Amino acid sequence: MTDIARLTIDGIRRGLQAHRFSAVELAAEALRHAEAENPKTRAYLHFSPERALEAARGVDEKLARGEDPGLLAGVPVSVKDVIVTRGVRTTAGSKLLENYVPPYDATAVARLEAQGGVILGKTNCDEFAMGSSNENSAFGPTLNPVDPARVPGGSSGGPAASVAQGTSVVALGSDTGGSIRQPASFCGCVGVTPTYGRVSRYGLIAFASSLDHIGPLARSVRDAAALLQAIAGRDPADSTSAFAPVPDYLAALDGNVRGLKVGLPKEYFDGLGGDTAALMQQAIDQLRRLGCDLREISMPHTRYAIGTYYIICTAEASSNLARFDGVRYGYRSPKSETLADMYRNTRGEGFGAECKRRIMLGTYVLSAGYYDAYYLKAQRVRTLIARDFSEAFKRVDALVMPVSPSPAFKLGEKLDDPLEMYLSDVYTITGSLAGVPCMSVPCGLTRAGLPVGMQIAARHFDEAGMFRLADAFERSRE
Amino acid sequence: MKLTEDDVRYVAGLANLSLADEEIQQLSADLGEILAHVEQLNELDTTGVEPMAQVLYEAGETATLREDVEHEPLGQQAALANAPLPGAGMFKVPKVIER
Numbered sequence: 001m002t003d004i005a006r007l008t009i010d011g012i013r014r015g016l017q018a019h020r021f022s023a024v025e026l027a028a029e030a031l032r033h034a035e036a037e038n039p040k041t042r043a044y045l046h047f048s049p050e051r052a053l054e055a056a057r058g059v060d061e062k063l064a065r066g067e068d069p070g071l072l073a074g075v076p077v078s079v080k081d082v083i084v085t086r087g088v089r090t091t092a093g094s095k096l097l098e099n100y101v102p103p104y105d106a107t108a109v110a111r112l113e114a115q116g117g118v119i120l121g122k123t124n125c126d127e128f129a130m131g132s133s134n135e136n137s138a139f140g141p142t143l144n145p146v147d148p149a150r151v152p153g154g155s156s157g158g159p160a161a162s163v164a165q166g167t168s169v170v171a172l173g174s175d176t177g178g179s180i181r182q183p184a185s186f187c188g189c190v191g192v193t194p195t196y197g198r199v200s201r202y203g204l205i206a207f208a209s210s211l212d213h214i215g216p217l218a219r220s221v222r223d224a225a226a227l228l229q230a231i232a233g234r235d236p237a238d239s240t241s242a243f244a245p246v247p248d249y250l251a252a253l254d255g256n257v258r259g260l261k262v263g264l265p266k267e268y269f270d271g272l273g274g275d276t277a278a279l280m281q282q283a284i285d286q287l288r289r290l291g292c293d294l295r296e297i298s299m300p301h302t303r304y305a306i307g308t309y310y311i312i313c314t315a316e317a318s319s320n321l322a323r324f325d326g327v328r329y330g331y332r333s334p335k336s337e338t339l340a341d342m343y344r345n346t347r348g349e350g351f352g353a354e355c356k357r358r359i360m361l362g363t364y365v366l367s368a369g370y371y372d373a374y375y376l377k378a379q380r381v382r383t384l385i386a387r388d389f390s391e392a393f394k395r396v397d398a399l400v401m402p403v404s405p406s407p408a409f410k411l412g413e414k415l416d417d418p419l420e421m422y423l424s425d426v427y428t429i430t431g432s433l434a435g436v437p438c439m440s441v442p443c444g445l446t447r448a449g450l451p452v453g454m455q456i457a458a459r460h461f462d463e464a465g466m467f468r469l470a471d472a473f474e475r476s477r478e
Numbered sequence: 479m480k481l482t483e484d485d486v487r488y489v490a491g492l493a494n495l496s497l498a499d500e501e502i503q504q505l506s507a508d509l510g511e512i513l514a515h516v517e518q519l520n521e522l523d524t525t526g527v528e529p530m531a532q533v534l535y536e537a538g539e540t541a542t543l544r545e546d547v548e549h550e551p552l553g554q555q556a557a558l559a560n561a562p563l564p565g566a567g568m569f570k571v572p573k574v575i576e577r
Contacts, residue, residue: 099560100560101560103552103556103557103560104552195534196533196534197533197534210533240533304518304519304522307516307518307519308519310512311519318493322494325494327561327562327571328557328560328561329560329562330560332562336572337573338572338573338574339572339573339574341572342571343494344494344495344496347494347495347496348495348498349496351495353501353504356495356497356501356505357509359493359495360486360489360493360495360505360509361509361512361513363489363492363493364481364489364509364513367489367492374516377519377520377524378516379529379531380524380529380530381519381522381524381527382530383527383528383529383530384522384524384527386530418511419508419512419515422512435533460534
């Protein structure tokens with residue numbers, strides 16, 4: 001009917017309006033295609049055909065009645081499996097939740113379906129979104145669609161792979177320290193971490209509540225902007241969701257970036273090497289040709305971001321993951337005589353190695369005698385890192401920097417060295433700590449043919465400005 | 479920062495986490511290495527710097543209180559649907575008090 005792997009949101013709308021296909025026909029074909037292609041990457045953990053076809057029928061009925069079918073009418077979507085879906089199994093990549101069927105929908109899920117989105121299934125991730133390679137999934141890693149010997153990045157590796165592979169048009173991911181931007185960079189798609197609070201976290205299985213974000217992945221800036229449009233805005237069910245009005249993101253994609261002040265923070269480029277450095281330099285030259293006013297700036301606390309992040313995120317994780325105790329949902333160890341043993345054994349048997357490592361680190365930094373030295377210290381340094389951003393945004397409108405020090409690495413390459421894996425998050429963690437919107441947009445391929453993303457960060461709630469720059473850059477490369 | 483295996487056992491107790499001996503050895507090494515990296519934060523003088531306890535401050539103090547209106551709760555059946563061991567409308571657990 002159409003090239004199912006290269007569909008765009010606008011293309012689907014035109015196809016529906018011209019009666020070239022119905023939403024149900026498109027959903028059935030998209031499901032067939034996704035299920036047939038899935039063994040190549042294992043991006044999806046499971047499919048939700050009934051829900052997809054029901055949503056598609058709703059779109060067709062609206063079209064038949066002459067009603068507006070919504071911003072995402074008929075658009076095939078994959079949803080990261082840390083975001084709950086009523087009646088559709090949600091595992092968080094964990095053995096603990098292998099059979100968990102949520103009784104409610106995440107707000108972002110309900111909103112994208114209200115706009116006509118069609119959820120094909122749930123995509124793989126590192127267990128409880130903890131990881132940078134997808135190798136921490138209890139159900140085995142997703143493979144990079146560009147090179148199956150390499151990781152797709154993490155923790156939103158499944159969503160990124162499904163978008164890049166063409167088994168979904170857009171995807172919902174989640175980002176705590178780079179978990180949308182890094183896999184987008186590794187797989188060659190667009191990935192957006194909105195401002196903290198821009199999208200409700202209701203129904204996102206909590207990892208680190210002050211750092212968790214839901215955001216879109218897509219094959220173009222335009223499609224990512226449309227998905228954010230559908231899911232953004234205040235939600236009474238998440239008290240940290242923002243009241244700030246949601247502007248028209250698509251209207252911002254006017255290509256007008258002449259004179260835009262763009263900061264290049266030198267700390268992100270010192271020590272950057274190889275093809276990533278060369279591709280970043282090409283991208284910067286391209287921005288100059290587009291008329292951007294480039295300025296080197298300094299963000300002096302950048303080097304403290306990893307230490308700060310791994311204290312704060314593990315502290316919050318140790319608290320959030322305390323709920324997995326075998327009482328109300330999920331796995332329960334069968335071999336326990338007392339309640340206390342049941343808690344310990346359930347958690348010891350249920351959690352994978354990385355979750356245990358983070359629970360332990362978080363418990364340690366919060367424990368009596370260490371709280372001030374670690375947790376409180378990290379919160380103070382987080383203030384300094386956030387100030388680096390607010391100072392920078394007094395001088396420039398956007399920041400441009402790399403997403404990751406290297407392109408996608410090989411499966412198993414960093415698995416035995418947790419600190420090495422943590423250090424690869426160096427460029428994405430800072431924006432997460434500051435709560436500013438950031439995104440990855442493809443900027444080329446290495447000589448080995450691996451995708452590399454360029455990161456853009458903007459002021460709080462200036463997703464529109466960020467999209468304008470990303471879209472202008474993307475179009476200039478076509 | 480060195481974390482002994484006894485330190486690891488103590489923290490595992492706080493976290494309600496049963497760990498095998500090999501895991502305790504591995505965690506002692508891993509956590510020690512990560513904490514050594516984290517030590518670099520002490521290079522910074524943070525006297526007088528407010529801890530960042532909230533990410534954004536845009537809303538007024540009462541703005542996050544929702545309207546006081548009733549809505550349907552989840553319901554007992556849905557709440558118990560994922561329980562490993564439901565019974566008599568409750569979550570059943572192993573015995574808590576010895577007789």
